Amino acid sequence: MVSPRTRARRHGPDRSGAAPARCGGRPRAPRRSHLLPRRAAGRRGAARAGARLHRHRDRRSPRGARGLHLRGARALPLRRSRRASTRRLHAPAASPRRGDPMTLAGWYMAAWSDELGPRPLGRRLGGHPYVLFRDARDAATALSAICPHRGGDLASGELREGCVRCPYHGWELDGDGRCVRIPSQPAHAGIPPRARARKLTTVESDGAVWVWLAEGPPVGAPPPLRLPGTPRRRLRARPQRFDAGFVDVVEQAIDSSHHPFVHRGAMGARQPTEVPPIRVDVDEAASALEWEYERAPPGAPETPRHLLGALRDAALDLSPPTTWRYRCDLPGLLQLHIAYRSGGWELSALAFTPRDAGSTWVFAQSARTRAPHLLGDLHQRYFMLRVLDEDRRATRLLIGPRPAEGFPTAVSARADAATLAFRRLYARALQNGQGGSSPHA
Template identity: 30%
Template sequence: MLINLWYVAEWSDTVKDKPVKVKLLGQNFVLFRDQQGKVSCLSDVCLHRGGSLSSGRTIRDCVACPYHGWQFNGDGKVEFIPSEGRDFKIPDRARVDAYPTEERYGMIWVFLGDAPEDERIPIPEFPEYSDTANWRALHDKWDWKAEAARVVENGIDIAHASFVHPMFGEAETAQENHIKNVELHDFWGRSWNEQYPPELTGGFLNWRKLIRRDRQPTETIPTWYMAGMVVRIQINLNPRMSLIMFDANTPIDEHNTRTFAVQLRSFVKHPLFDAGSRKRLHKIFSEDQVILEQSSPNYLPETLANELSVKDDRFMSSFRRARRSLIEENGWLIDSAVVKAHDGRKSFAIPSPFRRERADLRWVMDPVPLVPPLTSAVKIVDQAELS
């Protein structure tokens, strides 16, 4: 699990007039709205006696701990301690970590880390989401008992469709599917693929067969983004009809992932068709779930040398290399083994931007332990990448 990335914490319409508890990167957080409607995200541990802030209530622009009523504003600073009265001078260190938030695409994005604003990997662009005249949006979510990086890699792996998803492929055409082009950047990548899927079926009087004939060449364009662990897949069914899947894959902890999914379609945009679209989406997720939750190891191997790769895997390998650079060069990987050793006995906090600015403060909670970056002398070199 990596810090210093944007992650989707919850759907926007879930956070209303009460605090909402969410879990990301193995840590608990509280989301709440102030009087202007802005969402704040704080560490969900009261620094006084460990109360869960998300079990409290909102009072004006603060969230109040249910244990002793301490009120925390959106910056994590204690504004009021009821037992001490209004005239009490609250010490500057009476604060918990607070994290930047943005609301986009119906989602609440939270930046979990202390990187300065100008150094943050940006939230992926999704311009089609606001183009309601040409696209119909369907929102859904899915939970996996699998690590987020595994879920991302599965999403951009076009080759598996011929064996896992009958809707998108057939084993007999697996060799014909091919990558046409790949575009790579530091923290995102895209590929263009041609596939030969079977004829679409279903719908009233089997109308979906009119969309695509059997083994009709179909362009599939998967994109991975490190920010949000996002997978975007665009499927151009024919020159006039396209589907877009935008999945933000949030690490709940090292074993579990929650996917916040937005599916767009450029055809049959009436809400009456949503039920069928949702059913097909769940079918695809269910087919992938069977594979991912039985894969070993649970985690994405840190080096390609631990799995045998072929030429068709080069696009997935680009995601692995980008992820590894954040681990080996930046040292952004949470040391889950150390966190687990303190489970139930000590609370940690993801370091926030203000913690970096005020390193002079004696913060009540220690920052979550990280795996140190590798020096150039001990960096892992994958022979598979060099072949």
């Protein structure tokens, strides 16, 4: 038998890292050594060898998971710790462009009606936590989620006969925000008059709960959906959180020149890039804009070039569209109505609500007469969620600085006509004193 020393003399030193077999035992596991290549040596060995550690986002991971990157080596995921997972939960990847102080006073969508169930719904709106629930009269209610007693989170509590009960000391608040029961004292003892939570004015219409998100009494009513007839199918996506400022997210929805680049996955890779001319009608009294495309805008369904595509379009009733009509109601509702040559139509409506200065809720729904069957629903849901996901990722690409007030100065092209009209109308609304913020911000 050749001894390890003799083998080393003949063949050079063993660089496999495997320890020599002990007498009568199994070979030991490879040891981590600075003699090993960095990849094989692992994190500790590489660090000892002087490799530089970089915190970075793993671009190969769709969620942008954090990892430790050894230069010249593959990324190693951080060990899952309780602390790390909590940090991910509360501080997701966000656009570096944060801060949007230009929130207009107005009606904002806060929840879908069917989100109000047997448990309180917590939702951050305009930079403040709220709790939404149905009161004793079954009316949708939105209260500040901060308990007036010691600041407990009412959204983590429970509902009892139309009241929300704080999880900390059990105080119960009714739909007007008044405390009606303090369990630690007898029923005949008085309840301090200041024991109440601030309440937002709430309107429930068309399957959604709207709140007036500003100081002072509400003005007007939430903007209605512009349905040209009775839809035969309706779909709603659960509220989507975009980590970008409110105005950035609304402008993204208005802009269609990004479709051939951002929505290649959802809309196909062969979309035309040229945006047809549009004329924007501004209704200042209603704080609304309308525009229409004379030809198909980028991202419009194409005529299929193969049999499978033709069959799909026949099943989904995707005949060539005849009109694309947009309407934007300030502060945050965008509706796109598409009419098809077959006589069918569909409406896509997006409601935007500032979550805080750097994040925005997007409530997406669609109504249609086209393809009123399960296959049509599946296609519509897939398309809606994919477009939202692509848009959410695209907002993270915005790294240009945003001024403390006003819109970022940027060069615009003809295709930005609707965005520029939106900016002018929005700026005028701010000048007219419609600028506001959460009553609690």
